[in-house]
Amino acid sequence: MALGHFTFLSAFLALSTACVRANLVSDLLWGLNVTVGGRLSEAKPVALPCFHYYEGQAVQRNDGECAQVEAGYTSPTYRVSRFNDYMMSHWETCQSTSEQCVLDSSNPSNPQAWQEFNCSQGSIAPHYIDVRYPTDVLAAYTFSAATGTPLVIKNTGHDYKGRSSQKGALALWTHNLQSISWSKTFVPQGCPKSKQYAAMTTGAGVGWQTAYEYADANNFTVIGGYHQTVGVSGGWVMGGGHSILTPVYGLGVDRVVQFKIVTPDGIYRTANECQNTDLFWALRGGGGGTFGVVMETTSIVEPHPLFSSASMKFTATANNTQGWLSIVVNSTYKWGTEGWGGHIGPSNLINVTPLLTLDEAKDSLKEASDYVTSQGGTVVIETLPSWWAFFSKYVISAQSAVGQDYLLGSRLMPSALFQSDDGKQKILDALVDMLPVANPYIVVGTPFLYNETAGATSVNPVWYDSLWHLSFHTAFEFDSTLEEKKAAYQAGNDIVKTFRAIAPDSGAYMNEGLVYEPDYQQSYWGSNYDRLLSIKKKYDPFGILDCWQCGKCIVTYAEA
Template sequence: MLGIVPHLAWIAVAAASSVDHWNALNSSVGGRLHVGIPLARPCFELADTAGSTDATQCEAIRNGWTNSLFLVDQFGAFMNTEWGSCQKTSQSCLIHGLNVSDPTPSDPPNVCEQGSVPPFYIDVQNASDVQAAFTFSKQTGVPLVVKNTGHDYKGRNSAPGSLALWTHNLQSISYNASFVPAGCPASNVKPGVTVGAGTIINDVVAFAEANNITVVTGAETTVGISGGWVMGGGHGALANTLGLGVDRVLEFKIVTPDGSFLTANECQNTDLFWALRGGGGGTFGVVLESTTLASPKMTLQVAFAAFSPNNTNATRGFYEVLAENSVRWAQQGFGGYIEPFQALYVTPVLNSSATADTMQPLFAYMESLAPTDPGVQVFATEIPSYGAFFETFIANSGAPVGENAVIASRLIPAANFANETSRASLVDALLQTLAHVTFDLTLIATTPFNVPDDGSTSVTEAWRTSIWHAVAEGGWDGAAPLVNETAAYTGISNAADFLRAITPDAAYQNEADVHEPNHEVSFWGTHYPRLLEIKQKYDPDNLLMCWHCVGYDPNSPRFSCYI
């Protein structure tokens, strides 16, 4: 018998289910139905959840609270902690991310509450596990969510009273230099790396390095490369010349809500393949693995420039230099990441002397700051591989985890860089946005500027003409009053309005405002009507529904914790 029956009260639709249903589900998935327990539960004396107080476990949790490699292995953990909370009701189970040793949040009278952590989850090992979950959801009405590594800025991997499909432990990885997508002619052969849904970027980069190949990835080490990262678009430092993740994926293995286990590629289930290449994760089915194009190992040129973070007087001049030169740098294959006080660029196209020459305007500006700013750094260097670049410049500089985060993004097209007037307006908007964020403003120069839209993907066409992907970041620490949380969402959306005012409706769905206006156009451009048709074909009952995903219903109880 299932040993979790006392916690059935957490299921919002318990009346539609029964102990027999849960026992049958547990049996059908080989006993891998588990109770979902909030990560910080062992630190609380008082709780309205499963689990128990445990000082040893609590110490390990406090030590790992801001470590994504720790969090990714915990079902009850979310990289941005508000998505384990029910924000609308202020029900949560959190400690302070900025002061993990502070016992106050977990001491009485504070109570650990389930929040938005799914009260049950299946540790997915194969297609039949997913098929069983779909059958169960249809029979009982219990909502489903797909949770992989815990990275999601919009809460699509949690929901109150839900059953989660945890794909994190699908961590296979292999390389086939002569991969042919199933059902395709032998002439379609390409080198491919096949990865399970839970395989994280850190492991993919290391695998590629060991096999002397290059695989395009994002910057966050613990993001799953087969999950929402690729299905939402998948930008990375080499996207400018090698394409987004969706440009490079060769095949998906997926379980659709009707229970079918399908292969989607350019030769079979082509409509689904198109939808999965940009339509978003957790929407059309549950992907178990994907195969992505591998490129040869390549030498990269890196340019880095920085000044002291507290030298805010230098920020306008910094942005002006970047705005004046960024179209040219994009044409030369540069991708990279820009903070308000530093820029990291990388290209596989130029040699070292050409890189030094083209970066001279940026380097000269930095050198002009050096006499009064001891924090100035400038260098250009050659790196032997993407793996070496990743380990040296990216792996230890990821986004903050273990705290609440709100973001908003905008794709900034080449038109905003076209002349002196448009560049001045852009710099003004950046400075206004920066003044209104509580964390940071990151400009991500990883758009596929040199990879034209061939119609094979469903991401917005705006990716192809954009120079920057701007991300404004804010948030709060630990549990907070509803009014403070609401203010954080409103504030970050207002900050992005300065960029919205001068750009077309275009944003990256994986890193977007929770309340993105006109999101169908912003995320998918002209592709939304076709995506909706495909969604209705493969998921007519809307079993997979997530916030701002294709076909979502904002009035669903699934979203009762959103504010």
């Protein structure tokens, strides 16, 4: 549906050339605010109350408000409720110039943060719209076209690539689109009644914990992310969307059956397998913030399966991690055929499968559990009645840290590597060599057993014949120098280079890949890239949504 033009913005655009040149941005901001019902707000850094200077001007430190910021600084629920807060705090900063307003995540009350740094806006958009309606999005498109102001889209801020913040941008905050419903007989709009699904529909702001609680209350299972603040409808699903249930049930893009989206050409569209099919294909893997602003997503749900789950951990030493990683590497292919999905580290494992009974699960993991026990560790293998039972018991208390400066890298590891002694040895050697620099984080979240329809999604096809999404992070601190930041980026690149050499024809997960992934077109999309680019040009012919790293002040290093 076409959304038309806006009275206030059109009036300003019709003003005399001299007047527009003199007051264009401020006048259009006023008109924009009226158009969106007063939901245009100014944004300043969340840690500003702790500082004595902001943008070079003296300000009054507020001890009470600062104490609240310090208390919530590493809390995902605190950060998700505020537009000006990001899960990874370096995406609030201008990394190359140290324009920042952040605290010490290891000790948020550390006075060094505000004694050695002045508070600067960094990469936080100075204005944002609290999006409630499709017309809000069109107002932003119109404003961007009139002023040249870049746009960014933010939901929860759970964004490892920094695409949801940008210096000097106008942001669209979709977090308050919190609608949620489900139907046993959902038919995508424009499709025949024979195309019927049990499906859940969520507004763009819904996070996975909310979705899991809703699904459990209604006695079904949804396939989603591993952190409570990951959004259901945003970059997670549009970038692929891995889950530890993905080995059996597919990626997020395999499960979505409809998007509602405002595209940059000013139309509120429904995209599914029966209308706007090219856009539907592109949104199923082409990336968030690329083709428009998604308002809601509908995805297939499952009945509650009975899960077998395993949690193992031991204290790592210089002598026992290699033995553990050897078992993991040598067991991976067998575990893949049994439907196991999960996360594995140098001294821990947490996996689930809906395909094995409890006795079968214990037998499957016997070598691993015997090793963990021999190292004085703990092993719990059990059945759980629902995904929510697993998530609430194991995930909420052990999610990835927030408020820190993590730089991710990843590589998809093809199944063929785990079917030869040479391939397994190369992987093991690389994992062991990585340990002095970074811990491997093995995500067993690829659709290895899922019966996909070839070409139905736009993610790199190598996803469907891989067993690991192998990732890791390097990091820097709030007070790191530019050279230290460069070193962290370079270290990540060097690690991925090793795994790229082992799997040169594979790819990476765009949501958790290197910021400077070389040949990113091939790594993220493979043979799908050219078609994605043509669809992008069709729906965004003037490049209103232009987001190669969103123009960040990111540090560069020798190979960038």
